Amino acid sequence: MTEKFDAIVVGAGQAGNAAAYTMAKAGLKVLQIERGEYPGSKNVQGAILYADALEKIIPDFRDDAPLERHLIEQRVWILDDESYVGTTYRSNDFNKPPYNRYTIIRAQFDKWYSKKVQEAGALVICETTVTDLHMDGERVVGVKTDRTGGSVYADVVILADGVNSLLARKAGFHEELKPKDVALAVKEIHFLPESTIESRFNVSGNAGVVIEMAGKITQGMIGTGFLYTNKESLTIGVGCLLSDFKKQGIAPYALLEQMKAHPAIKPLIEGGEMKEYTAHLIPEGGYHAMPPLCGEGWMIAGDAGMFVNGVHREGSNLAMTTGQLAAETVIELKNENKPCTAKHLARYRAKLDASFVMKDLKKYKRLPEIFEKNHQFFTTYPELMNRAAHAMIAVDGVDKKSKERAIRRSFLNARSWKGLMGDAFKLWRAFE
Amino acid sequence: MHIVVCIKQVPDSAQIRVHPVTNTIMRQGVPAIVNPYDLVALEEALRLKDRYQAHVTVLTMGPPQAETALRKALSFGADEAILLTDRAFAGADTLATSYALASAIRQIQKDMPVDLVFAGKQTIDGDTAQVGPGIAVRLGLQMLTYVCKIEALDLEQREITVQRRAEGGVQVLKTRLPALITVLEGINEMRFATMPDMFRAARHPLKVWDKDAAGIEDATRIGLKGSPTVVSKVFAPTPRTQKAEIVQTQSDQPRDQAATLLAKLFTKFPQLRAEIGRRAS
Numbered sequence: 001m002t003e004k005f006d007a008i009v010v011g012a013g014q015a016g017n018a019a020a021y022t023m024a025k026a027g028l029k030v031l032q033i034e035r036g037e038y039p040g041s042k043n044v045q046g047a048i049l050y051a052d053a054l055e056k057i058i059p060d061f062r063d064d065a066p067l068e069r070h071l072i073e074q075r076v077w078i079l080d081d082e083s084y085v086g087t088t089y090r091s092n093d094f095n096k097p098p099y100n101r102y103t104i105i106r107a108q109f110d111k112w113y114s115k116k117v118q119e120a121g122a123l124v125i126c127e128t129t130v131t132d133l134h135m136d137g138e139r140v141v142g143v144k145t146d147r148t149g150g151s152v153y154a155d156v157v158i159l160a161d162g163v164n165s166l167l168a169r170k171a172g173f174h175e176e177l178k179p180k181d182v183a184l185a186v187k188e189i190h191f192l193p194e195s196t197i198e199s200r201f202n203v204s205g206n207a208g209v210v211i212e213m214a215g216k217i218t219q220g221m222i223g224t225g226f227l228y229t230n231k232e233s234l235t236i237g238v239g240c241l242l243s244d245f246k247k248q249g250i251a252p253y254a255l256l257e258q259m260k261a262h263p264a265i266k267p268l269i270e271g272g273e274m275k276e277y278t279a280h281l282i283p284e285g286g287y288h289a290m291p292p293l294c295g296e297g298w299m300i301a302g303d304a305g306m307f308v309n310g311v312h313r314e315g316s317n318l319a320m321t322t323g324q325l326a327a328e329t330v331i332e333l334k335n336e337n338k339p340c341t342a343k344h345l346a347r348y349r350a351k352l353d354a355s356f357v358m359k360d361l362k363k364y365k366r367l368p369e370i371f372e373k374n375h376q377f378f379t380t381y382p383e384l385m386n387r388a389a390h391a392m393i394a395v396d397g398v399d400k401k402s403k404e405r406a407i408r409r410s411f412l413n414a415r416s417w418k419g420l421m422g423d424a425f426k427l428w429r430a431f432e
Numbered sequence: 433m434h435i436v437v438c439i440k441q442v443p444d445s446a447q448i449r450v451h452p453v454t455n456t457i458m459r460q461g462v463p464a465i466v467n468p469y470d471l472v473a474l475e476e477a478l479r480l481k482d483r484y485q486a487h488v489t490v491l492t493m494g495p496p497q498a499e500t501a502l503r504k505a506l507s508f509g510a511d512e513a514i515l516l517t518d519r520a521f522a523g524a525d526t527l528a529t530s531y532a533l534a535s536a537i538r539q540i541q542k543d544m545p546v547d548l549v550f551a552g553k554q555t556i557d558g559d560t561a562q563v564g565p566g567i568a569v570r571l572g573l574q575m576l577t578y579v580c581k582i583e584a585l586d587l588e589q590r591e592i593t594v595q596r597r598a599e600g601g602v603q604v605l606k607t608r609l610p611a612l613i614t615v616l617e618g619i620n621e622m623r624f625a626t627m628p629d630m631f632r633a634a635r636h637p638l639k640v641w642d643k644d645a646a647g648i649e650d651a652t653r654i655g656l657k658g659s660p661t662v663v664s665k666v667f668a669p670t671p672r673t674q675k676a677e678i679v680q681t682q683s684d685q686p687r688d689q690a691a692t693l694l695a696k697l698f699t700k701f702p703q704l705r706a707e708i709g710r711r712a713s
Contacts, residue, residue, distance in 0.1 A: 003631065038500070041463070107463075125630045150627040 005031045007330050008143055008154040010130045010167060012039035014316045015302025016160035017113045018057050018323030024120035026331045031152060032117060033145065034126045040110025044280035045316055046226060046235065049104045053317035057324050058116060066108040068230040069208025070099030079215035080386035084264050095207055103208055103228045133157065133171050140297035156340035157298045158326050163281045165304035174291035179243035180372055181285025183223060186252040187237025190272030194232050200268055201229050215382030217259040221248055222371045222378055225259050234269055239282060252279060284310040287365035294345040299326045309360050311367060318357050325351040367430040374426060380414050433486040433587060435477045436537055437550040439470040441494050441501040442557040450668045466501045469552025475620045477550045478509045487511050489540060493521055493532055499638060507625040507633035518642040523656030530566025531653045532646060537571060539647040549612040553578055568612035576605060577614045
């Protein structure tokens with residue numbers, strides 16, 4: 001049996017689900033193939049859900065999606081060994097529906113999402129690995145799977161197969177991932193009673209808190225840590241560039257253990273029972289590391305296309321939006337009776353360029369390189385800032401002017417005037 | 433030939449843990465799987481299907497999510513799938529479950545007589561091994577438990593010959609159809625479904641039966657009402673503090689080994705020797 005579909009979506013993560021849902025909803029004949037035992041079984045994310053991207057795909061998702069807590073407070077901590085300086089933004093505006101961000105547990109969320117995809121009419125096949133693309137000359141015409149009779153054909157194949165995107169690589173659309181373009185993140189979920197979480201983080205009802213962390217916890221590697229409140233658990237994790245892990249020879253779990261022992265973090269997770277440990281690669285190479293995004297009969301969406309904004313810890317929303325835009329491209333072409341050739345699929349690229357996705361990725365295109373060459377942002381500065389804060393706050397009989405002078409001197413000793421100005425310029429360039 | 437395979441969706445017990453404080457089972461986030469023993473039963477039924485063109489119906493009782501288990505069974509090659517789901521079935525113990533399943537099989541018989549009923553030897557969440565035999569008794573089927581091999585099936589004579597693992601050996605048993613068979617683990621390896629079967633399983637309309645469709649005659653015998661089992665207490669056994677010790681001996685003669693062991697025991701428990709001496713005299 002060889003069955004033909006309008007579109008095949010490879011992968012049932014955020015990008016694949018968005019694509020499959022959008023096309024099925026528009027009445028297209030869609031096949032989605034997932035390698036995992038069930039959708040979500042292999043998907044790992046922090047995980048924060050940005051409502052906006054999902055709302056544009058499933059407007060009433062709040063009615064039945066499994067959401068943990070909506071976020072009303074964001075803390076940013078710059079950590080030294082024994083201390084941190086930080087900022088907090090908390091607003092009651094975030095505590096009024098419709099909420100903007102939620103913590104989620106992907107295993108549950110993805111099951112819900114996949115059910116929506118199936119209800120929309122897509123055929124979802126799990127536990128099946130796409131091993132290869134079927135080519136007709138230069139054109140992708142279908143996929144081969146690891147099952148007997150496993151060839152399936154379609155007008156277009158959307159590759160949403162995640163960060164490693166073995167398929168795109170095998171087909172030669174992409175080169176090998178470079179260790180400097182991917183971060184390796186590890187996280188744990190710790191169970192704690194709802195009431196403990198609420199009192200520890202000063203929240204009630206379904207409200208929650210995010211703590212983003214940088215500094216000494218990454219031991220000089222480029223990366224960040226995070227702590228999110230779920231309904232009855234906390235997610236704590238840390239991620240650094242793979243190239244840095246390689247260079248420093250630090251084991252990711254050891255890094256996380258050390259972070260959990262930090263005097264500011266330990267009391268927050270105290271008494272929790274560890275329930276889950278996961279590791280995942282995050283494509284953080286940014287704009288310059290992106291592969292070609294479409295061609296003859298194929299498009300790439302989500303992590304497979306390096307759609308991650310590492311600065312703002314955004315990825316799932318980019319995945320959803322790229323999946324949706326890829327789907328909309330197919331729907332338009334179907335309506336106009338045009339084939340899914342490279343020429344016509346170039347519309348996908350145009351849609352991406354016009355969206356926040358490419359605008360944000362372009363904005364930070366210099367950042368990965370600047371951080372890679374300037375590790376002081378993750379080592380020297382956190383230390384200096386913490387020491388400065390300590391000096392200003394400690395009451396010890398030293399006058400404030402002398403303290404300020406000492407702080408200035410500490411910055412100059414560490415980086416010199418030229419270094420400080422250079423760093424400021426680099427940061428300005430990176431974020432401009 | 434018509435075979436009914438009873439399956440159950442269970443939490444993956446390898447991933448279940450007992451809450452350290454409350455001693456309750458923590459099921460949250462634990463994936464649901466098809467009871468592994470039932471998959472062995474299904475594969476055995478499918479092999480008979482391959483050989484004798486049998487019609488295989490899978491039957492389960494559970495919440496609506498149990499649909500996933502049935503679809504999986506369909507993907508392996510089952511022809512029909514029936515889900516018994518009704519709030520009235522909730523809270524059933526093995527007595528109430530076997531009553532409900534037996535009623536459903538009677539309903540299935542109305543369309544096509546059933547020659548064989550298969551079940552796993554037990555489930556991994558209850559471990560009772562009672563439901564299969566419960567069905568056999570209620571339907572008056574010949575009962576073959578702990579089967580490790582189906583030796584022969586004679587459809588002319590309507591006889592089946594199986595090997596049954598018993599204490600101290602294997603029994604070869606022959607009986608007449610219709611029969612119920614519960615199978616042991618490890619006697620076969622589950623097939624890998626073909627892509628067309630995956631498509632068929634995803635699209636196949638399931639039969640969803642409530643208690644009336646399942647032909648339940650006495651509603652007091654199903655669900656919690658029909659379940660005399662009471663779980664009065666759940667506890668985690670305290671780990672043993674004593675450790676076992678392996679005693680090494682130079683000789684492989686039982687007499688020397690016993691002597692070494694005795695010497696060890698007498699050194700450790702000096703009063704033991706005196707006690708034995710006293711009793712002997």
